[in-house]
Amino acid sequence: MxxxxxxxxxxxxxxxxxxxxxxxxxxxxxxxxxxxxxxxxxxxxxxxxxxxxxxxxxxxxxxxxxxxxxxxSQGLRITVATSLAGQVFHRLMEDGSEFDVSATTTLPHxxxxxxxxxxxxxxxxxxxxxxxxxxxxxxxxxxxxxxxxxxxxxxxxxxxxxxxxxxxxxxxxxxxxxxxxxxxxxEGLDGLSHCLGVVFDADLGDRVKAGVTDLFYLQNPEFTAGLSNTDVAGRYVFAPDYRPERGESPDDFGHDRLVAMIRTATDLPELDPKIVWTGSWEIAARxxxxxxxxxxxxxxxxxxxxxxxxxxxxxxxxxxxxxxxxxxxxxxxxxxxxxxxxxxxxxxxxxxxxxxxxxxxxxxxxMHPDLDVSGLTKAEDPLSAVLGFRYRSTAVLTEEPDDGSRVEDVHMPTGRPGFRAPGMASTVDLLGHSWVLLCAGDASRWSSAADVDCHVIEGEEFAAKYGLSAGGASLVRPDGIVAWRAKEPVEDPAAEVKRVLDAVLSR
Ligand SMILES: Cc1cc2nc3c(=O)[nH]c(=O)nc-3n(C[C@H](O)[C@H](O)[C@H](O)COP(=O)(O)OP(=O)(O)OC[C@H]3O[C@@H](n4cnc5c(N)ncnc54)[C@H](O)[C@@H]3O)c2cc1C
Structure with missing residues (x-):
C-alpha cells in the first residue's frame, strides 16, 4: 500500500x-x-x-x-582568552546590551x-x-x-x-x-577544523558568569577550544579542536585526557568534571x-x-x-x-x-588568525544580517531606484519591499500568518482589496518606519517581508493589489 x-x-x-x-x-x-x-x-x-x-x-x-x-534575557558575554582565568585577548561582547534593536523588533532574543x-x-x-x-x-x-x-x-x-x-x-x-x-x-571549504563536543557537569564557581550565556573561545598553548555554560545549572560544553592532519582522531581523547584539558581550560587543577556526553563535529563552510x-x-x-x-x-x-x-x-x-x-x-x-x-x-x-578570508564578501554588521537582510526575487516588487544594498541599518528601518516589515507593538501580531495590508490612516479604500486582511495603523511612528504618507499602504507577505508598498494613495486600490498579488505569487 x-x-x-x-x-x-x-x-x-x-x-x-x-x-x-x-x-x-x-x-x-x-x-x-x-x-x-x-x-x-x-x-x-x-x-x-x-x-x-x-x-x-x-x-x-x-x-x-x-x-x-x-x-x-540575561545577556551574552563572548571572550577570547587563553583559559577562563588566563590572558584575555578580546572581549567581543560584555553583556549583550550593545544590541539595541528596538527600532525594528519588540521581541527579545x-x-x-x-x-x-x-x-x-x-x-x-x-x-x-x-x-x-x-x-x-x-x-x-x-x-x-x-x-x-x-x-x-x-x-x-x-x-x-x-x-x-x-x-x-x-x-x-x-x-x-x-x-x-x-x-x-x-562549494566551499571543508575541514576548517575538527571539533569534539564534550558535555560535562562541574562546579566552576565564578570562573563562568552566572545568569548570562558566557561563551569562551580559548586559544591555549595546549589546544584551541570553545567553552560555554548551558541551560542546565552546573553543566557546560567544552569543544576542543583535534587535528586529523597530525594524525589525531576523536578516539585519542579518552576520559583522562579530556579531564586534564578541562582542568587547563578552567584553571582549576583539582576539578573533577563528570563527562556526560561526547561527540565530534567537522566545521565547514559549504x-x-x-x-x-x-x-x-x-x-x-x-x-x-x-x-x-x-x-x-x-x-x-x-x-x-x-x-x-x-x-x-x-x-x-x-x-x-x-x-x-x-x-x-x-x-x-x-x-x-x-x-x-x-x-x-x-x-x-x-580562533584561526591564519584563515584566508580575502576572497569573501565583506562581513555585514551582524545585526543587519539578522534583521536587516533583503530578499530579491519575483516574490518582491523591488522599488526603483534600487541602491543595490544587501542589508539595511536596523536602527533605521525603511519599510522598502524585500526587507522585514518593522516589528512594532501595533504590527507584530498582525503579521506572520497571511497576506496583510497595513494602511497609514484611511483604510476605507484599501479594504476593497480581495485576498488580504486590511489593517489601519495609526500614528507617525508607523508611517515613518514603513515609509508611507497618509493613505498609503504596505503589502506584507506571510513571512513578515514587505512585498510591495504604495507610499501615496492610489487610484484603484483593489485593482492595484490584485495586480501585485498576481505578480508576486506567480499566478
Ligand atoms: C555537535 C554539533 C555541535 C554544533 N554546535 C553548533 C553551535 O554551537 N552553533 C551553531 O550555530 N550550530 C552548531 N551546530 C550546527 C547546528 O546544530 C546545525 O546548523 C543545525 O542543527 C541544522 O539543523 P538541521 O535541521 O538543518 O540539521 P540537523 O540538526 O543535522 O538535522 C538533520 C536530521 O536529519 C536526520 N536524517 C538524516 N538523514 C536522514 C534520513 N535518510 N532519514 C531520516 N532522517 C534523516 C538526522 O538524524 C538529523 O536529526 C552543531 C552541530 C553539531 C553536530
Whole structure:
C-alpha cells in the first residue's frame, strides 16, 4: 500500500521541525521522518536571534522557548582568552546590551539550546497536525512530473513503507543523503577544523558568569577550544579542536585526557568534571549549488553548513524551514503558481552566502588568525544580517531606484519591499500568518482589496518606519517581508493589489 502525504519532511532537526510546524499550521498534510529515536540530546546550536524569535512568536512558541532557557534575557558575554582565568585577548561582547534593536523588533532574543528547543517545536508541529515518526529513515527517493515516491524503513522492525508526496523537504543535515542522491554539488571549504563536543557537569564557581550565556573561545598553548555554560545549572560544553592532519582522531581523547584539558581550560587543577556526553563535529563552510531539484527542496544544513562562529547555523535552519513552508502551502492551496517555489533558492541562498562569509570572518578573528578570508564578501554588521537582510526575487516588487544594498541599518528601518516589515507593538501580531495590508490612516479604500486582511495603523511612528504618507499602504507577505508598498494613495486600490498579488505569487 502506498501512503499519501502532501509534503514529506526528511529530518527532525531545527530545519525539518520548522518546516513541519509551519506547514501543519498552514493546513498542509505533512509527514516528517527522523532516523534517530528522538530530538537532539546535545545543546549544539544555542541561541535564537530576533528573527527566529519573531518566527517562533508567529508559531506561538516564543514564550515556551524563553521560559525553557533561564539565560535568555540575561545577556551574552563572548571572550577570547587563553583559559577562563588566563590572558584575555578580546572581549567581543560584555553583556549583550550593545544590541539595541528596538527600532525594528519588540521581541527579545533567546538563548536556549537545541535539546530544549526541538521538543517545543515538535510538540507545536504535532499539535498542529503534523505526523512525526522517529526511528524511520528515508532510503530511496524517485521523482516524476506529478510527485515524489519515497521508501521509508523503520530502523527497529526493518519494515518498509512507500510514501507518495507532492513535495519533499530534505532537512537531513550537513551530510544530506538526499542532496547526494540528487547529485547536487556543494562549494566551499571543508575541514576548517575538527571539533569534539564534550558535555560535562562541574562546579566552576565564578570562573563562568552566572545568569548570562558566557561563551569562551580559548586559544591555549595546549589546544584551541570553545567553552560555554548551558541551560542546565552546573553543566557546560567544552569543544576542543583535534587535528586529523597530525594524525589525531576523536578516539585519542579518552576520559583522562579530556579531564586534564578541562582542568587547563578552567584553571582549576583539582576539578573533577563528570563527562556526560561526547561527540565530534567537522566545521565547514559549504553551500549547495542548488537548493531545489524538481519537487525536492534542501533546507538547513543540507543546503549550507556554516562555522558556528556567529551562531547562525541553527537560526538559518529555522528560517529555511519557515520560508519553504509558506511557499509550499500557498502553492498547494492553489493561491500561487509553481514558480513561487523558485523564490526559495533566490531568497535563501544569498542569506546562506552572507551568513557563511560572516561566520568565516568571525572564525578568523576568534580562533584561526591564519584563515584566508580575502576572497569573501565583506562581513555585514551582524545585526543587519539578522534583521536587516533583503530578499530579491519575483516574490518582491523591488522599488526603483534600487541602491543595490544587501542589508539595511536596523536602527533605521525603511519599510522598502524585500526587507522585514518593522516589528512594532501595533504590527507584530498582525503579521506572520497571511497576506496583510497595513494602511497609514484611511483604510476605507484599501479594504476593497480581495485576498488580504486590511489593517489601519495609526500614528507617525508607523508611517515613518514603513515609509508611507497618509493613505498609503504596505503589502506584507506571510513571512513578515514587505512585498510591495504604495507610499501615496492610489487610484484603484483593489485593482492595484490584485495586480501585485498576481505578480508576486506567480499566478
Ligand atoms: C555537535 C554539533 C555541535 C554544533 N554546535 C553548533 C553551535 O554551537 N552553533 C551553531 O550555530 N550550530 C552548531 N551546530 C550546527 C547546528 O546544530 C546545525 O546548523 C543545525 O542543527 C541544522 O539543523 P538541521 O535541521 O538543518 O540539521 P540537523 O540538526 O543535522 O538535522 C538533520 C536530521 O536529519 C536526520 N536524517 C538524516 N538523514 C536522514 C534520513 N535518510 N532519514 C531520516 N532522517 C534523516 C538526522 O538524524 C538529523 O536529526 C552543531 C552541530 C553539531 C553536530
Amino acid at each position: 502506498v501512503e499519501r502525504t502532501q509534503v514529506l519532511v526528511v529530518g527532525a532537526g531545527l530545519s525539518g521541525l520548522s518546516a513541519s510546524m509551519f506547514l501543519a499550521r498552514d493546513g498542509v498534510d505533512v509527514l516528517t521522518v527522523e532516523r534517530h529515536a528522538g530530538t537532539s540530546v546535545h545543546s549544539r546550536a544555542s541561541g535564537q536571534n530576533w528573527r527566529t524569535m519573531e518566527l517562533f512568536h508567529w508559531a506561538g512558541i516564543d514564550d515556551d522557548v524563553l521560559t525553557a532557557s533561564p539565560r535568555a 533567546g538563548m536556549a539550546g537545541q535539546e530544549v528547543v526541538e521538543p517545543i517545536m515538535l510538540a507545536a508541529a504535532e499539535k498542529a497536525g503534523a505526523r512525526v515518526r522517529f526511528r524511520t529513515e528515508l532510503t530511496e527517493l524517485v521523482q516524476d512530473n506529478d510527485g515524489v515516491t519515497a521508501t521509508l524503513r523503520h530502523r527497529d522492525s526493518g519494515e518498509e513503507t512507500v510514501v507518495r508526496a507532492d513535495y519533499v523537504v530534505a532537512a537531513d543535515g550537513g551530510r544530506s543523503g538526499i542532496r547526494q542522491l540528487l547529485g547536487i554539488p556543494t 553551500i549547495a549549488e542548488r537548493f531545489r531539484s524538481g519537487r525536492v527542496f534542501l533546507a538547513g544544513d543540507a543546503a549550507k553548513v556554516t562555522p558556528p562562529s556567529g551562531g547562525q547555523g541553527g537560526n538559518t535552519a529555522v528560517g529555511d524551514g519557515a520560508d519553504i513552508a509558506w511557499k509550499l502551502a500557498a502553492v498547494l492551496r492553489g493561491d500561487a503558481g509553481e514558480a513561487l517555489l523558485d523564490t526559495y533558492e533566490a531568497e535563501r541562498k544569498p542569506i546562506a552566502r552572507m551568513i557563511v562569509d560572516m561566520s568565516l570572518h568571525n572564525l578568523k578573528q576568534r
